[in-house]
Amino acid sequence: xxINQSGWRPTAPEASAExxxxxxxxxxxxxxxxxxxxxxxxxxxxxxxxxxxxTSRLGGLxxxxxxxxxxxxxxxxxxxxxxxxRQNYAIDLGLFPLGSCTMKHNPRLNEKVARxxxxxxxxxxxPVDTVQGALKLIATLGEWLVKLTGMHSVAMSPKAxxxxxxxxxxxxxxxxxxxxxxxxxxxxxxxxxxxxxxxxAFAGYRVENIPATAAGRVDLAAxxxxxxPDVAAVMITNPNTCGLFEPDMIEIxxxxxxxxxxxxxxxxxxxxxxGRVRPGDLGIDAMHINLxxxxxxxxxGGGPGSGPVVFSAALTPFAPxxxxxxxxxxxxxxxxxxxxxxxGRTFGRMTAFHGQMGMFTRALSYMxxxxxxxxRQVAEDAVLNANYILRSLExxxxxxxxxxxxxxxxxxxxxxxxxxxxxxxxxxxxxxDEGYHPMTMYFPLVVHGAMLVEPTETESKAALDQFIGALxxxxxxxxxxxxxxxxxxxxxxRRRLDETLAARKPVLVFKEPEQAEAAE
Amino acid sequence: MLAxxxxxxxxxxxxxxxxxxxxxxxxxxxxxxxxxxxxxxQLGAMAxxxxxxxxxxxxxGCGAYRHHIPxxxxxxxxxxxxxxxxxxxxxxxxxGTLQLLFEFQTQVARLYGCDVANASMYDGSTGCWEAIxxxxxxxxxxxxxxxxxxxxxxxxxxxxxxxxxxxELVHRAPMLEAGTDLDSLEVDGxxxxxxxxxxxxxxxxxxxxxxxxxCQAAGALLIAVVTEPVALGAIKSPGEMGADIVVGEGQSxxxxxxxxxxxxxxxxxxxxxxxxxxxxxxxQTVDAEGKRGFVLTLSTREQHIRREKATSNIxxxxxxxxxxxxxxxTLLGEKGLRQLAALNHAKAVAxxxxxxxxxxxxxxxxxxxxxxxxxxxxEARPAVRAMAERGVLGGVSLGRLYPDEEGLANGxxxxxxxxxxxxxxxxxxxxxxxVLA
Numbered sequence: 001x002x003i004n005q006s007g008w009r010p011t012a013p014e015a016s017a018e019x020x021x022x023x024x025x026x027x028x029x030x031x032x033x034x035x036x037x038x039x040x041x042x043x044x045x046x047x048x049x050x051x052x053x054x055t056s057r058l059g060g061l062x063x064x065x066x067x068x069x070x071x072x073x074x075x076x077x078x079x080x081x082x083x084x085x086r087q088n089y090a091i092d093l094g095l096f097p098l099g100s101c102t103m104k105h106n107p108r109l110n111e112k113v114a115r116x117x118x119x120x121x122x123x124x125x126x127p128v129d130t131v132q133g134a135l136k137l138i139a140t141l142g143e144w145l146v147k148l149t150g151m152h153s154v155a156m157s158p159k160a161x162x163x164x165x166x167x168x169x170x171x172x173x174x175x176x177x178x179x180x181x182x183x184x185x186x187x188x189x190x191x192x193x194x195x196x197x198x199x200x201a202f203a204g205y206r207v208e209n210i211p212a213t214a215a216g217r218v219d220l221a222a223x224x225x226x227x228x229p230d231v232a233a234v235m236i237t238n239p240n241t242c243g244l245f246e247p248d249m250i251e252i253x254x255x256x257x258x259x260x261x262x263x264x265x266x267x268x269x270x271x272x273x274x275g276r277v278r279p280g281d282l283g284i285d286a287m288h289i290n291l292x293x294x295x296x297x298x299x300x301g302g303g304p305g306s307g308p309v310v311f312s313a314a315l316t317p318f319a320p321x322x323x324x325x326x327x328x329x330x331x332x333x334x335x336x337x338x339x340x341x342x343x344g345r346t347f348g349r350m351t352a353f354h355g356q357m358g359m360f361t362r363a364l365s366y367m368x369x370x371x372x373x374x375x376r377q378v379a380e381d382a383v384l385n386a387n388y389i390l391r392s393l394e395x396x397x398x399x400x401x402x403x404x405x406x407x408x409x410x411x412x413x414x415x416x417x418x419x420x421x422x423x424x425x426x427x428x429x430x431x432x433d434e435g436y437h438p439m440t441m442y443f444p445l446v447v448h449g450a451m452l453v454e455p456t457e458t459e460s461k462a463a464l465d466q467f468i469g470a471l472x473x474x475x476x477x478x479x480x481x482x483x484x485x486x487x488x489x490x491x492x493x494r495r496r497l498d499e500t501l502a503a504r505k506p507v508l509v510f511k512e513p514e515q516a517e518a519a520e
Numbered sequence: 521m522l523a524x525x526x527x528x529x530x531x532x533x534x535x536x537x538x539x540x541x542x543x544x545x546x547x548x549x550x551x552x553x554x555x556x557x558x559x560x561x562q563l564g565a566m567a568x569x570x571x572x573x574x575x576x577x578x579x580x581g582c583g584a585y586r587h588h589i590p591x592x593x594x595x596x597x598x599x600x601x602x603x604x605x606x607x608x609x610x611x612x613x614x615x616g617t618l619q620l621l622f623e624f625q626t627q628v629a630r631l632y633g634c635d636v637a638n639a640s641m642y643d644g645s646t647g648c649w650e651a652i653x654x655x656x657x658x659x660x661x662x663x664x665x666x667x668x669x670x671x672x673x674x675x676x677x678x679x680x681x682x683x684x685x686x687x688e689l690v691h692r693a694p695m696l697e698a699g700t701d702l703d704s705l706e707v708d709g710x711x712x713x714x715x716x717x718x719x720x721x722x723x724x725x726x727x728x729x730x731x732x733x734x735c736q737a738a739g740a741l742l743i744a745v746v747t748e749p750v751a752l753g754a755i756k757s758p759g760e761m762g763a764d765i766v767v768g769e770g771q772s773x774x775x776x777x778x779x780x781x782x783x784x785x786x787x788x789x790x791x792x793x794x795x796x797x798x799x800x801x802x803x804q805t806v807d808a809e810g811k812r813g814f815v816l817t818l819s820t821r822e823q824h825i826r827r828e829k830a831t832s833n834i835x836x837x838x839x840x841x842x843x844x845x846x847x848x849x850t851l852l853g854e855k856g857l858r859q860l861a862a863l864n865h866a867k868a869v870a871x872x873x874x875x876x877x878x879x880x881x882x883x884x885x886x887x888x889x890x891x892x893x894x895x896x897x898x899e900a901r902p903a904v905r906a907m908a909e910r911g912v913l914g915g916v917s918l919g920r921l922y923p924d925e926e927g928l929a930n931g932x933x934x935x936x937x938x939x940x941x942x943x944x945x946x947x948x949x950x951x952x953x954x955v956l957a
Contacts, residue, residue: 036623036850045856047590049938052859052866059725059887061755063858068630071853078592081620081847085601088616092600106604109556115594118567123580124780125916126571127908133569134779140566147550159642159781160836162823170684198823198833204684207828245536276534281541292836300597300840301617302607302639302800304782320680336676337923348680352583352645352673352769353780365563371553372546380530387525387533406525406533432613437606443824461521487808492612495808499611502805502817506794508636509626 030493033083037510040070046077087493088301089437095459095467099410099440099452100193100241102271102293109369110296110362119361124353128333135324135331138354141364142308142324145289148375149270150278151310155319157355161268164288164307165199165235167320167350171286171311172233172262173203174318174347181260183232189218191241191444196266205232212446216242216401216412223252227259237266238282239273239408241444242401243386243452253283262286262315270294271456272383272409275376285312291356295363306359317345322354381457382409385464389453392468396475400447409456415449419481424449427478429496432489434470573777573913577944577951581891581935582721582916583644583671583747584780585772587860588939593774593847602843607800607836611815612807617839618814621802624846631752631849632766633759634788638799639816640842641785641834644769645677648715648745650798650832651765651787652678655713655741656687657796657831663710666691668701669720671747672921678715687712693925696895696918698886700726707731711740713765718744718758719751721921722933723888732762741765749773749786750937751889753861765789774848775841784841795821798832860938864890868936871945875934878952884931891935893918897956900932906955907948914948 025032056062072080089096096103114120122131142154155171158164169186176183186200190209197207210226211219218236234256238246246252253263265279265287271294273279279287291297291306299305311319321343322335332338333354339346370378383406390411394402398416401407415424428438428451440452453471455464477485489495527533534542546552554562573586580586597603601616608614608621621639628637641647652664664682666675666689675691682689694701705714714735719725728744735742744758746768758766770784771777789797795818803817823830852860868890872883880897896903900917907914918931936945 033619035619037626040850040853042854045853045859046592046851047856047860049856049859049863052863054866055869056865057869057872057885057887058755058865058889059727061725061727061887063752063754063756065756065760067752067757067854067857069627069849069852069854069857071856072850074590074592074851077847077851078596080850081596082599084616084619085596085599086616087613087619088601088605089610089613090601091604096604096606098606101606103604103606109560111598111603113560113563113567116564116567117572117574118564118570120776120778121572121574121586122570122779123573123578123586123777123913124584125580125582125920126573126913127905129905130571130908130913131779133566136569137563137566144550147547159646159838160834162833162835163642163646166833170680173684194822194824194827194830195833195835197828198826198830201828201830202833204686245534247536247538250538250541273534273537275547276543277537277541278543278547282538298603298840299606299836301602301605301614301843302839303836304642304784304838304841305836306782321676348683349673349676350646350680351643351677351781352671353643356781357779358782361563365559368551368554368559368562369556372548372550374553376543376546380533383533384521384525384530387527388521391525405536406527428610429612432610437613438610489612493615494612494811494813497611497807497813497815498805499815499817502803502815503820506801506817507804508622508794508801508817509629510622 031083033080035510036070036072036080040072042066042070044073045071046074094436095455095463096437097439097453097455098437099454100268102454102456104296104456105458106296106298107366107369110365113365114358114361119357132331134357135333137364138360139324139326139331141360144367145308145310148274149287149310150280152313153311153316153319155309156323157320157351158288158307158309159351159356160303160305161288161290161307162195162199163350164309165195166203167309168264168286168288169199169203170347171315171318172264175315176232178345183230185231187226187231187234189236191446192235192237193241193266193268196235200235215404216244217246218252220248220252224255227255227261229260231259231261233262233264235264235266237269239269243407243410243412244401244404245408249282268293269409272379274379275372276379285315291359291363296366297359297362304356304359306356318347321346321349378457385455385457385459386411388464389455389468393471396472410452410454412447413451414447418478420483422478422481422485424451426485426488427474429488430474430485431470433491436467436470576911576913577947578913579915579934579936579948580913582921582933583769584777585748585935585937586777586939587772587937589774589776589848590851592851593844596847597840597844602840608816611813615813618802620843620846622804622814624842625802627846627849628786629788631749631757632788633757634766635791636794637786637788638797638801640838641787641799642838643781643783643785644747644767645674647767647785647787648674649678649681651743651767652713652715654765654796654798655743658793659712659739659741661710661712662686663688664712665705665707665714667705667716668692668694669724670715670717670745671721674745693922693928694722696884696928696931698884700724702726702731707734707738707740709738711738713741713743715743715745718746719748719889722893723885723891725755725887725889728758728761728763743767748889750861750864753857754865754889770845774844782838782841784838784845796831799834799837863938867938867940868892871936874945874949878949880956881952890937891933894932894934896930896932899929903955907951910951910954912947912951914951
């Protein structure tokens with residue numbers, strides 16, 4: 001039986017009769033909420049703006065049609081979005097074990113720092129003399145990243161992990177082209193995150209998979225056999241998406257370099273090794289770092305992220321613009337204009353401005369709070385927590401690589417042994433009823449019905465024990481063929497949603513009832 | 521816990537790390553942990569080294585605008601349910617974010633005058649390249665004409681990408697004159713798309729209708745880029761003038777200046793092109809009990825399903841900024857947005873008239889919304905720096921944006937939003953007069 005920290009012992013609810021319907025459709029604190037298009041109108045507003053008139057200089061293009069934007073008063077608007085917020089799960093509500101996503105606590109000091117007017121209320125094109133503190137912050141964060149990774153330099157502008165991958169591959173391609181060596185192929189392990197092959201294709205490369213061994217690691221022999229003059233780079237994730245460290249990483253790097261290629265590392269899983277291993281010591285040429293994973297900037301329901309890329313000395317000359325450089329006591333911005341003399345080989349600009357400043361402030365606040373010692377402990381606690389989950393559940397859930405030694409920061413299970421056609425999806429939805437966000441499902445693709453559990457260092461032993469209890473319970477039900485799992489979730493704001501219908505007849509914007517009927 | 525794990529020490533968990541790569545202790549040349557008080561103090565000192573826009577007369581624009589953001593917006597996006605949630609892959613417990621994204625998509629589509637919009641891009645500049653790439657997929661052509669009025673940084677981003685994809689980009693710098701190049705763009709049978717900024721980098725507003733017709737006749741797509749969404753409260757939407765894809769920067773609504781990021785890219789198009797769109801989409805559906813709900817949909821376009829065949833590699837985008845955008849837009853409503861746009865325009869017109877009276881200064885634009893370009897009697901770049909020394913952030917010099925274009929060196933782009941007071945305009949006029957003397 002699960003016991004929480006207070007010693008309070010939850011009791012299983014009686015199987016009650018169907019709950020009576022309510023007039024409103026609400027169920028006490030679970031409130032239904034209509035769309036703004038159904039409750040607002042174009043004549044309502046929540047702001048008080050002075051009327052203005054006078055000469056128009058709009059070039060004869062003044063708007064003469066209604067836009068159709070409903071407004072709400074401030075109390076209505078606050079209530080609408082507060083009610084909606086209550087239909088979301090969040091780290092602030094509980095353990096969020098999404099593998100490869102690193103959903104750790106987001107400290108609120110970071111939010112406060114990011115909102116300081118000196119950071120939040122400055123313009124990207126302000127004269128550089130007036131934003132020396134901002135440039136210093138970017139340079140300082142860059143220095144932390146370079147030291148933590150043991151690399152040579154860092155590009156701060158990429159907007160998210162996938163944008164960082166693109167940055168790394170464009171630098172690699174530029175470096176190869178600079179030596180007159182056009183190569184066409186990027187090798188990607190079959191367990192890779194989907195962004196890796198998508199990015200390689202976006203950067204103009206052909207993608208080939210390299211297989212994994214039965215132990216869940218890159219097949220070194222197969223990799224070596226495939227290397228050749230057409231291979232531009234290997235994109236590798238380390239720790240990998242099976243939750244394991246690649247022990248042959250140095251040998252992989254050496255082999256790739258010997259064949260004239262370069263090594264890109266997907267840094268999504270840096271949280272497992274920060275402060276314990278420096279990727280620079282593993283022979284990596286480029287790696288992006290998701291500040292919204294390892295360094296706690298909030299994920300915000302799908303971004304904004306931030307994906308700075310650290311480079312080896314070989315790739316540094318090709319890094320994108322703009323970047324910050326310290327010259328004497330001053331911080332200067334290297335842009336197209338100033339790049340000429342020293343940075344003429346840059347591959348160019350990836351985004352309009354300097355990157356995700358609002359994420360930089362949060363990440364630096366987190367790093368300074370933790371320090372070199374605290375960050376090392378972050379990795380240790382994250383890895384310990386994941387191993388604790390792995391070993392506490394491997395008797396009930398199949399752990400395909402449980403015999404491969406300790407995992408890193410995430411524990412991987414499969415759906416082996418589930419009865420009556422029950423699936424990973426059913427188990428995940430049952431976890432929702434237990435009050436948890438499910439783990440990452442069906443990824444990596446190399447494991448059948450994969451379940452990738454990443455607890456992060458945020459969780460206490462008591463919180464882990466309660467989660468383990470819940471996961472054990474639903475796993476046992478899945479193995480016993482308990483078909484009620486197929487109906488889960490039953491306690492969430494919505495029952496299972498019909499994703500096939502959504503894709504077959506896409507409704508992507510609200511249509512007024514008469515429009516919707518006409519479209520039928 | 522170690523006993524359960526079967527490890528003697530934490531170090532045992534890192535046995536797979538090659539010995540030579542193991543760090544013995546904390547990295548020595550970084551500081552150790554610090555208290556909340558200490559971190560706040562250190563970063564506060566760094567923040568105070570910057571001249572915050574709210575502390576001085578402020579007139580910068582060119583792709584990032586300072587608007588008043590109502591307090592309720594920032595309060596709501598700090599709710600943990602929004603701030604600390606993940607991409608809504610488990611829709612049953614993410615209806616809050618999903619319904620908001622559905623509202624966002626609808627608002628963006630209506631504002632832009634398009635059928636559909638996605639759930640956000642990183643920012644306007646990356647969205648602009650994604651639109652060019654999408655046009656290439658649709659037309660199977662590789663030549664993009666970029667109007668001279670397109671933001672030079674957006675052009676740079678497109679150039680970076682085109683270098684690797686083999687797309688041909690045709691572009692030249694703008695001229696300091698009232699007329700745009702919209703009528704002179706040579707659309708031919710090779711042209712994939714024409715990219716036009718509306719209003720453009722120096723503030724001019726050009727009618728897109730004729731160009732849209734020309735594109736359509738040539739089988740090319742018209743992409744309109746909007747860097748100031750508030751403008752669309754006052755002027756016609758690009759969609760109603762025939763643009764096929766409308767993209768832009770959403771930062772003005774709900775998202776602060778933040779030194780350039782995070783911002784939020786808006787992306788809308790015609791219904792028939794939806795399967796070629798990049799990025800996430802929220803769609804309406806029903807649950808097992810028939811209740812309306814929302815899910816991420818059409819994900820067969822996306823990287824996590826399609827891998828190397830995806831329409832884009834984008835994954836995490838800018839959802840929290842999109843939520844802030846929608847909250848702010850809902851608070852404004854049509855009435856508030858139109859009032860806000862009218863106020864911006866009136867203030868800008870008054871400022872343009874006032875600044876034109878500064879000796880030697882003239883206004884380049886015939887048409888503009890809340891941003892116009894001044895021609896100074898000397899180079900604008902040093903003038904901007906000199907004004908900053910007098911405590912006035914007086915605009916963006918075209919010399920900063922186009923360092924190689926001598927013909928633009930005297931251009932100063934001035935943005936005037938609702939946050940600017942009459943006293944600010946007088947301060948700018950005085951500062952200009954001072955530095956030009």
